[in-house]
Every structure is written in C-alpha cells, then in structure tokens.
Amino acid sequence: MPTFVYMTRCDGCGHCVDICPSDIMHIDKTYRRAYNIEPNMCWECYSCVKACPQNAIDCRGYADFAPLGHSVRVLREEEKGTISWKIKFRDGRDKNFVSPIRTTQWGSIPSPAQLEVPSEKAMKSQELAHEPDALNISGGLPALRPDQLKQEVV
Amino acid sequence: MGLFSRRKTIHVDSDVLVVGGGMAGCGATYESRYWGRDLKIICVEKANIERSGAVAQGLYAINCYMGMQWDENRPEDHVRYARNDLMGLVREDLGYDIARHVDSTVHKFEEWGLPIMRDPETGRYQREGKWQIMIHGESFKPIVAEAARKAATEVYNRIMVTHLLMDESKPNRVGGAVGFNVRTGDFYVFRAKVVIVCAGGASHIYKPRAVGEGMGRTWYAPWSSASAYALPILAGAKMTQMENRIVLTRFKDGYGPVGAYFLHLKTYTENAYGEEYESKWYDHTKELVGDYIDRHPVPTCLRNHAFLEEMKAGRGPIRMVTKEAFQDPHKETVGWENFLGMTIGQAVVWASQNIDPKHINPELTTSEPYVMGSHATCSGAWASGPSDYAPDEYQWGYNRMMTVEGLFGAGDTIGGSAHKFSSGSFTEGRIAAKAAVNYINDLRNEQPKVSERQYEDLKQEIFKPLETYQVGRNEIVAGTVSPSYLLPISGLQRLEKIMDEYVGGISSHYTTNEPLLTRGLELLGMLREDLNYLGAEDLHQLQRAWELRHRLLASESVTHHTMFRTETRWPGYYYRADHPKLDDQDWHCFTLSRYDRKSSEWEMEKAPVYHIVD
Numbered sequence: 001m002p003t004f005v006y007m008t009r010c011d012g013c014g015h016c017v018d019i020c021p022s023d024i025m026h027i028d029k030t031y032r033r034a035y036n037i038e039p040n041m042c043w044e045c046y047s048c049v050k051a052c053p054q055n056a057i058d059c060r061g062y063a064d065f066a067p068l069g070h071s072v073r074v075l076r077e078e079e080k081g082t083i084s085w086k087i088k089f090r091d092g093r094d095k096n097f098v099s100p101i102r103t104t105q106w107g108s109i110p111s112p113a114q115l116e117v118p119s120e121k122a123m124k125s126q127e128l129a130h131e132p133d134a135l136n137i138s139g140g141l142p143a144l145r146p147d148q149l150k151q152e153v154v
Numbered sequence: 155m156g157l158f159s160r161r162k163t164i165h166v167d168s169d170v171l172v173v174g175g176g177m178a179g180c181g182a183t184y185e186s187r188y189w190g191r192d193l194k195i196i197c198v199e200k201a202n203i204e205r206s207g208a209v210a211q212g213l214y215a216i217n218c219y220m221g222m223q224w225d226e227n228r229p230e231d232h233v234r235y236a237r238n239d240l241m242g243l244v245r246e247d248l249g250y251d252i253a254r255h256v257d258s259t260v261h262k263f264e265e266w267g268l269p270i271m272r273d274p275e276t277g278r279y280q281r282e283g284k285w286q287i288m289i290h291g292e293s294f295k296p297i298v299a300e301a302a303r304k305a306a307t308e309v310y311n312r313i314m315v316t317h318l319l320m321d322e323s324k325p326n327r328v329g330g331a332v333g334f335n336v337r338t339g340d341f342y343v344f345r346a347k348v349v350i351v352c353a354g355g356a357s358h359i360y361k362p363r364a365v366g367e368g369m370g371r372t373w374y375a376p377w378s379s380a381s382a383y384a385l386p387i388l389a390g391a392k393m394t395q396m397e398n399r400i401v402l403t404r405f406k407d408g409y410g411p412v413g414a415y416f417l418h419l420k421t422y423t424e425n426a427y428g429e430e431y432e433s434k435w436y437d438h439t440k441e442l443v444g445d446y447i448d449r450h451p452v453p454t455c456l457r458n459h460a461f462l463e464e465m466k467a468g469r470g471p472i473r474m475v476t477k478e479a480f481q482d483p484h485k486e487t488v489g490w491e492n493f494l495g496m497t498i499g500q501a502v503v504w505a506s507q508n509i510d511p512k513h514i515n516p517e518l519t520t521s522e523p524y525v526m527g528s529h530a531t532c533s534g535a536w537a538s539g540p541s542d543y544a545p546d547e548y549q550w551g552y553n554r555m556m557t558v559e560g561l562f563g564a565g566d567t568i569g570g571s572a573h574k575f576s577s578g579s580f581t582e583g584r585i586a587a588k589a590a591v592n593y594i595n596d597l598r599n600e601q602p603k604v605s606e607r608q609y610e611d612l613k614q615e616i617f618k619p620l621e622t623y624q625v626g627r628n629e630i631v632a633g634t635v636s637p638s639y640l641l642p643i644s645g646l647q648r649l650e651k652i653m654d655e656y657v658g659g660i661s662s663h664y665t666t667n668e669p670l671l672t673r674g675l676e677l678l679g680m681l682r683e684d685l686n687y688l689g690a691e692d693l694h695q696l697q698r699a700w701e702l703r704h705r706l707l708a709s710e711s712v713t714h715h716t717m718f719r720t721e722t723r724w725p726g727y728y729y730r731a732d733h734p735k736l737d738d739q740d741w742h743c744f745t746l747s748r749y750d751r752k753s754s755e756w757e758m759e760k761a762p763v764y765h766i767v768d
Contacts, residue, residue, distance in 0.1 A: 002367060002370070018202060019202055019204060019205050020201070020205075021201040021202070021205050021206050021207075021210040021375065021377050022201070022370070022375075022376055022377050023200075023201065023312075023336060023377075023694055023697060024694075026694070037694065038694075039367050039370070040366065040367055040368070040369040040370050041369070041370045041376050041377075042370045042376075043210075043211065043370050043371070043372075043375050043376050043377075043499070044370075044371065044498055044499040044502065045205070045210050045211035045375075045498070046211065046498050047205040047210060047211070059502065061502045061503065061505075061506040062364065062366075062367050062368030062370075062371055062407075062499075063366065063367045063368070064364060064365050064366045064367055064368040065364065065368055065407045065503065066368075066407075066502060066503055066506035066507070067506045067507060068506070069506070070502060070505035070506040071505070072494075072498060072501050072502050072505060074494075074498075076292070083292045083494075085494050085501075087490070087501055087505050088505060089504075089505045089506075089508050089510070090505065090506055090507070090508050091508050093508075093510065095490060097487065097490055097491050097494060099269075099290045099292060099491055099494070099495065100269045100290045101269070101290065101292045101293040102267040102268070102269065102293050102297060103267045103268070103269050104266065104267030105267075106300070107300065108266075108267070109266045109267070109297070109300050109301045109304055110304070111187065111304035111305055112184055112185075112187045112188035112304075112305050113187055113188075113191060113304075113305070115188065117191060118188070118189060123189060123591075123592065123595070124592075126540060126541075126542050128185060128188075128255050128258065128581075128584050128585065128588060129184070129185055129188035129189070129584065129588075130258055130261075130262060131255070131258050132258075134257075134258035134261045134262060135222060135223070135257050135258045135261075136222075136223035136257070136261060137222045137223055137257075141254060141255075142222075142228070142229050142254045143254070143542050143543060144230070144247075144250055144542075144543040144766065145543060146542075146543045146544075146545070148543070148766050148767070148768065149246060149247060149543065149544075149545050149764040149765065149766060150764060150765060150767045151545075151762050151763065151764050151765075152765065152767065153242065153738050153742050154237075154242070154765045154767055
C-alpha cells in the first residue's frame, strides 16, 4: 500500500528520504515536510514507516484492490531488538504480533580486517573467509572430482 | 554540452568496485576485505545499503541452507534439486560451488545477530522445508549491511550506475563504471581494477497485474531494474538463459509468499469447487514434457502449469486451504508473521478485504513474469566456474568472471545458478570477491586505462534527458504530453505492454510464437529509438530514465533468447505455441547471447550442459 505522511506529525527530518529504496519519499518544497512523490512505485516495504522518529508515516492500501478502513501499524525498537505489529481489519477486528529483530548489539559485527591475515596458501585454496571452521563439519570443504561432471541428458 | 557544462565530475579510483549493495554486493564487499587487506574497496548503491535490494523489506526464511553439520543435505543433493526444478538445465558447477559454501555464510549471519529459529526438540535450525530455514528476518538487510560497511573503504549510497567503463589498454577488459548521484546530480567516474556487478534482476519489464496506484505491488521489488543484465550486456558480456523468466504462484493481489504455507503450515490448494486439480493435468503435462512431470518435487513451472490450465478451464479461483491449519494458534502466528516479515502488503490486502485465513481460504494467482538469477530461475551472465572441478568449457579464468576480463558478478547477475536466494547470493558475492582479489594480485601494478573521452561521452548521454525535458517543456502549456519528449513512466508502460502482448505476459497466458516475437522486436526497436527522447524533469526522473534503459536492454535480450529456443522448456513460465513440447534432443543446452554495442546486433549460440551423473 502506498505511504502517506501526516502534515501535523512530520517535522521534515528526512529519515524517510534517506532510507527509501525506491527514492520516492521527498521533501515538499512549500511545506518542508516529506511526502510520497510516486505512489505507483511504492513496494509498501515500510522502510520509511519504520524509520520515522515521529510516527508520521502510514500506509493506505493500494486503491485498485484494497478497500478502505484497514490499518497495519508498526513499531520498530532497535534497543529492545523487537518489532511490533498491529493489524486492523476493515470490519474492526484486530491482531497483534511481536518478533525479535536482532540478537546482538547494533554495531557489534567485527570488520574482516580485524581477523588474522590469511596465508598465501589459503588465498589459492577454494576456501572462503572463516572456512573450513564456520562450516561446522569435519573433512573440510566438499568438492567434486572433475570427472563427475558429464555431458548427457539425465 | 551547454546547459549542464558546469556539472561536477567526481573521480574515485579503487581496486575493487562492487556495483549494487544488496545481498550479493554485501557479500562481495565483506569478502574482498578479508582477502584484500590493503585494497581500496568501494561499494556503490542506487539507494541506501541499509535497506536496498530484494531483502530491503526483510525475509522470514533463508531458502538455501544445506545443514551439513547435521547431515541434513549434501551440496550435490542441492544441485540435483535445482536441476530438477529448472527442467534439467542449470550450471551444476556453479550451483555446487554455492551449496558447499552457503552453510558458513548462514552461520556467520547468526553470529552477527540474525535471529534464526530453532527446532525445540532437536535444537537444530527450524526447517520450513528441505532447504529452507525459518528466521525473524525483519533486520536481515541492516545486519548484513553493517558487515559490508565495516569492510568497505567507502560505501557510496544514492548513486545510480549507468554504464561500465572499458580499459583502453587491453581489448575486452573492464575499467570501471560511471553513474550519477541522485541527490546532487554529480557525475561519478569510478576507475577500478575489477568490477563485481551485484545489481538487481528485473521487475516491471512485463505489465503487472496491479494497475494504477497498485502498479508498484509487483512480486519482485520495483527497484530491481535489470541493471544486473544491462551493465554486462552493454560491456559485451555473454548472457545465458535469459528466456528463463519466472512466474510465481502467490496470494492474490499482495503476492504474499506461499513457501511457508505449503511446507511448514501444510496448507494445500483447491479449485473453486473444492477439488484437488493438479493430478487432473498429469497426462496432459506428460504429453508436453515427458517424464519431467514424474520428478520429485514437481518442478515449480509444472505446478504453475496445472494452476493455469485449471483457471483456463473456468474453475477458478484457486484457493489455499488455510482454515484447518490456522486453527492452531502457533501456525496462525507463523502465517501472519511470514507476511509481516517480508510482504507486508499481503497483510494489508487481507485486513482491507476482511480475509482472516482462519475463516476464509484466500485466493491465489500467478504473477506477471520476472527476470532474475537467484530464485527458481537462472537468467544472467555466463560466468567462469570454480577451478577445482568445472569442465573446460565452463572455465576461462577466475571464478565468476564473465566473458569480459576483470568483470565479475554475483546474485541476480550470474546465470545458470538457480535457487541461491538470499544466502546463496551473499555466498556467490563472497566467491566472486575472492577470485577478484586473486585477479588483482596477479595483475600486479597494471592499471586500466580510461580516457577522458570515454567518460565525457557517457556523461553527455547520461544527463541528456534533463536537457531534453527543459528544452521541450517550454513548447507546451502544461501537462505530461509533449511532441518532443517521452516521460520515463510512459516509456515504461509501453515496454510492459510490448512484453506482455508479444513476449508471453499475463494477457496471453504467457504464450508467444515466432511471429509475435518478431513483431515484438520491431516494436522494442522503435521504443529504443524513442528512448533517445526521454525527458527527465529532475534527478529522480533521471534515475527512472536510466532504469528504463536498463529494462529495455534486458527485455530485448529476453526476446532474442525466447526466439532462439524453439521449444517449450518450462510450461507454466512461458509457452512457445509454435513449439509446444519440451525437446531434449535439440535443446538440452544453454542459450547464450552476445550484444554488439557498435552494430546493435545480437548473436546467439548454444552451450553444453554438464551433469553430475552418479
């Protein structure tokens, strides 16, 4: 469903402009607030809705197949590591869901540059970074023999 | 160049240039740093890598995981599965290569913080199906992007790469890429020793079922604009299996995924009258494809085929029987969270139409076609295979190097390696990056030569739609209709209509033939000429203009490939009505094309398929 922005909540911070994968959240030059410039290129991915610090962005189902009166609201809390959803049906019923989003601290992934420098031999092998250890198997990286690949219909 | 002569040109030289920061691009960036500690590694992305590519919205499953640590599957099992699903034709060397590495990728994802569900009884990852594991993947992309950002020398967001540059000191060698910043309008010249194309596949080359405001509700992201194909095609790289477009059976209107429903929730389909229908079409399908229909699991395209035939017979809508499964509260939660994690729009459709699958069996539909290299399909560039076992015909240098020297690819870009999905695309990025670093080390200090002339000519071409618009706009009072320019949306809709009507889209039940394809090519040719008159009002529209050009090139490629393969290999994906049967005698092979930039001609050829036979 395409997004729209509530005039009284948006403060024009631009987080949605920065995150939108489709480049369709722009700042209106007159009102200095964000709006969806191209609803027909909106994937309803909710990236902007989740990123908005003012909860100013919502979605209204695509007019060509979604009847009015519904809502799907979201609250993404990075510190808590959760995402919460509230679905409201056209007839008023609702459903709520909460899921984890991350099990580690944001920013905690080490750079591969911090790892031990790989050897010349490793450079020429078929193994990728963290292998074979990260495969959690014994016997090393699996491989085919060249003669296992043949040209015929199977 | 008149109006825009004062436009800033920014030069960025690097060793490794990764084009596109989705799953494959993040994998390539990460791995480049591991093997190339002193290298300058640049990742360029059209949007913002925090939420870009097909996984921007999140995922609820990782569809490619072997589980070798628990003896669940071996890489060769996955090769056989992908081959079976693609009706015999996959690059088994590439598929095996991804399968043998993919588990280490997934284990890193978990270590980095991706919540992977566990089976409470076995303690292993929760399986959705034989190859799929279930995740809470709302932040899948931000997590993976964090790893890439830590690894890159610099990530350039909001730069649309339009063309690759060629090395002028050596024929058929890549030298970098050019593009423009969608916010500032600056022109970027990236000179690099290797380029790894990790851009997106193609949505919106066929007319979508949704119209008007809902046009963006395509199954694949609307920002997947075929750069994965256009960039290598323009550089003269050989492409393979471009006819192998994919059609998805999905929940109606929202295109919500069905994988978890079939595999984990054990829901099933029935026609409007409550009948099982797939078995009814068995004999008919066997007539077309022979014993491929007897394989297990039944290939995705053949299941689509039964669905389509049942619809054509007037017994639609086809529904997913959810009422039984959804009585279990756990399954109900999984069913909804599955959408909220990756296709929120489907939850919206159901909420808006009062569809609670606990009480109503929801409708299914088949989507418009898409071109991609990472799902149950394998369009893309023809790439060199792994050096330890790939047959000679699949090996001409470094792993995942295309037929252009120094040009690598991964994810949607690389053809023949179906069923890689998110984890496999990241893994393929890693594979390509290690090979690319080896290539750089072997080059020593050799630098690609890119003349000012080369990139200045491209600059003129890239920004031309802004000028065309400004000049033409003064001719008319107001509105969108001009005799002097075509807006990107108008060009896009013409492209979608041509592909739909002539190259096997929804309106013809995915059916085409040689006369239709011939006419389609004529119309695509006129569209190509007209795209010289694209008018862009602003930088956002300039991005749309270049996305359209990329989509057109991919579409021409799809049409030539479809014309070349005179059989119907994947009924349910598309039909050659003039060659309705699968023909293993003549077509148990890959189709290859090469586009000549100077003559605008396409050359077609066949390449052999090698199988693991034991």
